[in-house]
Amino acid sequence: MSLTPEIPVIPKIKLDSILNVVSKGFHIDKRPLLNYRSIEVNKNVAPNADSSVLVKLGHTQVLVGIKIDVGQPFPDNPEEGVLIVNAEYIPAASPSFEPGPPDENAIELARVIDRSLRESKAIALNKLVIIPGKKVWIIWLDIYVLDHDGNLLDASMIGSMLALAQLKIPYFEVDPVTGNVKVDKSKRITSLPINRYIATVTVYKIGDVLLVDPTAEEEAIASASLSISVSEEGNIVGMQKRGLGFFLEKEIEQAIEISLNKGKELIELVKKFAL
């Protein structure tokens, strides 16, 4: 059962002061409403992963790691590798997160990322086939939210894109008799082929105001959000409205425009980090 989340009780005075600042065009940390906080990345933080990156978006921290293993393709997609995206909000990341399997928020986040990557054909899954119909590369992309200070989805997409861009396919040999695949992860030759970069820009609505990249405090009073994934070509490659509120048609059009602009910036940034 999906359940109305408990809305954190924010003292009236604090609420008013946030609304006041936002209505003047600023975040509570004095950024303009459409500016992201500073973004830092640490690459290869988990050397046992085949690729890993820690993304810090303000105080939000997201750790993305990839394992690449040999496995079977999906029966309805015998000529493609497999991408599996999972996300988990670890209980360390917020006093309100509980230990246990991923909840609906983590599942939704992972599925939005998965769909945006898949539908945009961001990575060339068709180049991950080892023996057609039998053996392909399986990419396990795991997202761990370590510290929650708002805007987890945008941070997670930055981390996912960057982890994929850094992934190197291991060297392998196929035994011509048995068809067994011998993998040697100590040698890596080819990079994972990236078709295009993607960014997700989530536009939040606080009162009548639209903004991006809220802190957790701001996010808690947003009535709704619209996550828009955009490709480097300027196409829309995924959308998801979340939250208890609604959007007017005009607001959606504004959100699209914002996402196309900010998405371009984020993609530039990720490409720079990927070098």
Added chain:
Amino acid sequence: MSLTPEIPVIPKIKLDSILNVVSKGFHIDKRPLLNYRSIEVNKNVAPNADSSVLVKLGHTQVLVGIKIDVGQPFPDNPEEGVLIVNAEYIPAASPSFEPGPPDENAIELARVIDRSLRESKAIALNKLVIIPGKKVWIIWLDIYVLDHDGNLLDASMIGSMLALAQLKIPYFEVDPVTGNVKVDKSKRITSLPINRYIATVTVYKIGDVLLVDPTAEEEAIASASLSISVSEEGNIVGMQKRGLGFFLEKEIEQAIEISLNKGKELIELVKKFAL
């Protein structure tokens, strides 16, 4: 852990009035005690199922659907197809049902139906073999209780029997080299071979009175019930006592007699519906 169920609190006055009516030989809806409510069926309500039927027994509604897939036989029964019966009381069906995996009541219902069908050899499982010991038809029979107004087991057996009687085996080809089975569900030729029809008649005990087909209100004050499955030949092919109460030997003999009579009626009805 199986747990004494909470007995719904029925106001004393209502309880007395039900007992009073029942002791005069009638259901609260004025039927004689041994009459079933009206029975309606809608066939093929779920076209994606291989067979489906919605049974309405008064206000009780039970939806039965079948999927037939190719699979492996049980190791101890290599020369027979497989019948798997599951039941679920969906939370929409009663304010007291909760979402989640089937509880002991649903499991018991499914197992009583399964045993009655299996022990009576109602369907010719031995004719569902594709490659002996390797590939057989698996019949997944799923029972969903949509609306609970009493007597779920009898309604479920009507639905199960009817769904089985309507099931057509899909066309298939066995690849002579690989042994793979190619199924084409768009063509269906043979019906599932039915050896005999079965009905389940549940006799309920309210006070000292025996009756069939109670409404949910009546069922709530029954101390015990005895479900008796009978075959068209007049044999007893399954029994299950349920509830917190007991039966005397004499009451059991009466219940058997009732079930043989009413079972014959139900079987006639199901055969008519099956046409």
Added chain:
Amino acid sequence: MSLTPEIPVIPKIKLDSILNVVSKGFHIDKRPLLNYRSIEVNKNVAPNADSSVLVKLGHTQVLVGIKIDVGQPFPDNPEEGVLIVNAEYIPAASPSFEPGPPDENAIELARVIDRSLRESKAIALNKLVIIPGKKVWIIWLDIYVLDHDGNLLDASMIGSMLALAQLKIPYFEVDPVTGNVKVDKSKRITSLPINRYIATVTVYKIGDVLLVDPTAEEEAIASASLSISVSEEGNIVGMQKRGLGFFLEKEIEQAIEISLNKGKELIELVKKFAL
């Protein structure tokens, strides 16, 4: 989540009297602190098991049973059979045990036994290979705690060692063409090869006093325990500290000495029982 256990409320007067007796060098049942209670065993209590034994250590009762089946070796150990140890505290065994899958205490107990047997090479797993890399014997050793009156781990190791010592490998034939293994459990020829006997001696700390084999009442007031597995050669083959308290270095040295002495006694006893 591992969770501080609820400490049973023991009336002050009872607590004082236990402490008083213990400080004088005796258990509450008047044994010297370093004496075990009487140990009884019933062999072959579950004839459907491939080996089984009921151990009574005072009022503590532990039932150990073994099933031996053919299966696949672990990929990283293709030339060895497999030993899988599970433990369950059945809810009958204590008013504080709850039904459900094994909790952390049962899992820890099983893993300590498993490690002690494995690391000491107590049983010759390398002689349980049927077809190297493909088929080996899997030994499922299941420990059920039936009645908990303290010192479960030591009793469980006695039962495990004895059940293993009694296990006879079934007769089998390998089909030279298919590689299938046909097992005939009605014929048993070879005993499981035992390399060495092991005993686990758990030293408990009550106040400043060290003792072995407490009753449940005594165990409840112990601040910590140290389980030491010893081999018949006098080596230490496993250790595990448990409980909310601590040990000083000197106490650990005393505990080691106690365990070497008492372990020798227990091993003698188990060998005698095994005859």
Added chain:
Amino acid sequence: MKLSKPQLIVNGKRIDGRGPQDLRQIKIEVGVLKNADGSALVEIGGTKVLAAVYGPREVVPRHQEQVDRAIIRCRYRMLSFSTLGERKSPAPTRREIELSKVIREALEPAVLSMQFPRAAIDIFVEVINADGGTRTAGITAASVALADAGIPMLDLVTAVAVGKVDGVIVLDLNEIEDMYGEADMPIAAMPSLKRITMIQLNGVLTPDEFKKALALALEGIDKIYQLQKEALRKKYVEIEE
């Protein structure tokens, strides 16, 4: 084995004969269950979805209750035989978990939850047959079931998918169009108030295509909205008579 993509638009007509802007045939029945406080069955083309509502009622377990509003609990689920292909396992899939949330959040803005502090409103959406658009049919059915249960709402919520198939923006995708099309975009709205309460995009659209698709969806929503109101009127007028 994935079949090769069929041609989805032939001579301006879709695979089931509709024009790009046509809805499939729709049937809405209200009050189909005795026990539920409200219920509705929605059929749209081959898709058939049952929604049932209980509430406002006491919250069990208690710790879920909120002091200032009713909580809404929602479960979307596909019956085991409702899809093409093999039997679906009854364990909830990640898709079902996500859609339960998406449907709840599509309905939340319409429900006057503040009127029932400490209560629960439970919504069960059961997919009986799946031929594309089960989540949108589920939202449409659930909002009718909420009305049937007498839950006060600002407006009904109505939903439909739009998408792009063979390059054409089309309304109300069926299963084949969803599977082989370029984009699928389910949308829900409170039609009188022009508030959009759910939007998802699965696929690729240019900004212009998006605008066109959104407009088409809102048109379709208006048509279905009329059918919802008619179905409710029919039940309640019949009762009054």
Added chain:
Amino acid sequence: MKLSKPQLIVNGKRIDGRGPQDLRQIKIEVGVLKNADGSALVEIGGTKVLAAVYGPREVVPRHQEQVDRAIIRCRYRMLSFSTLGERKSPAPTRREIELSKVIREALEPAVLSMQFPRAAIDIFVEVINADGGTRTAGITAASVALADAGIPMLDLVTAVAVGKVDGVIVLDLNEIEDMYGEADMPIAAMPSLKRITMIQLNGVLTPDEFKKALALALEGIDKIYQLQKEALRKKYVEIEE
């Protein structure tokens, strides 16, 4: 691979040498556990079942309690090594879930639950070795354990199976007879009060065969009832002495 059915009746004797109306050898031990409030071990032929009872005690979790009666909670379970063939996984099977309910409902009519409002009586049935008739042995053991725990009852509950093998109605089926026979009918009763509290039929019987089988079961139950009472007497007389 299913072995071909063995001949189950030869010269009027059953596969283990019994006549059709004979029980297997029975041993009932009372109070076999220290911690449980009541306990019993029942052996009947190769079947060995342990039952333990706790209660009346506080209900945890609280919401399960009932204001006017004690709840009975019951779990039937087979130990992993108790059956022939491979190790049984410890996860509860559907069969175990059903039998936990069936055993509970066999015992409920005998327990004076109304005397302990808001309390729980917990019954644990553990099958140590399974050679046919584990549920009936479980009921027989559990009712002795209830008595040992001092739970007030109208009567003991006693159970045995009857069935049909090679066309003959027989008492107290063993595993082989259960597996290859034509019918297996476990029955429980409160013997002094002639109340039948459990009946299941797994197989096919004519109405006449049913009548005959039921009568035979009640005879068997009377014999086992004497052994139950004797076992209880033995423990409590010994204690008094």
Added chain:
Amino acid sequence: MKLSKPQLIVNGKRIDGRGPQDLRQIKIEVGVLKNADGSALVEIGGTKVLAAVYGPREVVPRHQEQVDRAIIRCRYRMLSFSTLGERKSPAPTRREIELSKVIREALEPAVLSMQFPRAAIDIFVEVINADGGTRTAGITAASVALADAGIPMLDLVTAVAVGKVDGVIVLDLNEIEDMYGEADMPIAAMPSLKRITMIQLNGVLTPDEFKKALALALEGIDKIYQLQKEALRKKYVEIEE
């Protein structure tokens, strides 16, 4: 396929160049998370472990609370990509369940739980990269995180493993030494008070070897203890300045 055991000691040097009594390089960072009440990141060689602490806080669910003390709840977990080899499933393994208990019991003796009746102190240990010694690094990190959260303690708790590889008693085993060595013995202590709060032995030691190993572990613990204190000092002195 198990690789054949490599030679672990060559000319008195270990596989990573250390002498038998050398620790790997250690880095301790305090306060690495914003939301947690306390946190620490410990790196020791290739092992990297994050610990976070919340509390003292209200106990949910309520029935877990204890009237006379705070409960400590602890979870040790390996991230899915933290190990060599294939992706680890996120379901808790039996090893993780055991280590959660072992780590909790290593910390319990140091925490002044009695000061916070009815409260919970939650400890989360997340293994980011595993190269031997994750449980001991987890204990070392968790006790720093407890201090960072302001939880009153008798002393820090510090942990390290000792073991035997190629017949030599060595300090602070890495993954290869753990896998192919003869014994691995993780130990935790409250260094100022000389209290040993955790000891496990996985492998075989003679009594003499054990004594030598224990002494070596306590030396290593003293060194790491200095680094813990320094890391805490650094954070809090920086703040004060």
